[in-house]
Amino acid sequence: MPKLKTHKGTAKRIKITGSGKITRERAYGNHILAKKSKARKRNMKTSASVSGKIKKNIKTALGV
Numbered sequence: 001m002p003k004l005k006t007h008k009g010t011a012k013r014i015k016i017t018g019s020g021k022i023t024r025e026r027a028y029g030n031h032i033l034a035k036k037s038k039a040r041k042r043n044m045k046t047s048a049s050v051s052g053k054i055k056k057n058i059k060t061a062l063g064v
C-alpha cells in the first residue's frame with residue numbers, strides 16, 4: 001500500500017502537542033466583533049482540544 005499524503009488544509013489548522021493531544025483554534029473570531037461580548041472574544045483567543053471520533057479522523061488526515 002502506498003504512503004498516505006498529508007491533508008494540507010488540516011495540517012495548517014491543527015497542532016499536535018508533545019503529549020499527543022490535538023489543539024485547534026476557535027471559530028467566529030475574525031469579523032463582526034462589535035456585537036460580541038468581551039468575554040466571548042477573549043475565549044475565542046484560546047485554543048481548544050479535539051477529542052473522540054474527530055481526533056481519530058484528524059490523525060488519519062495527517063498521517064500520524
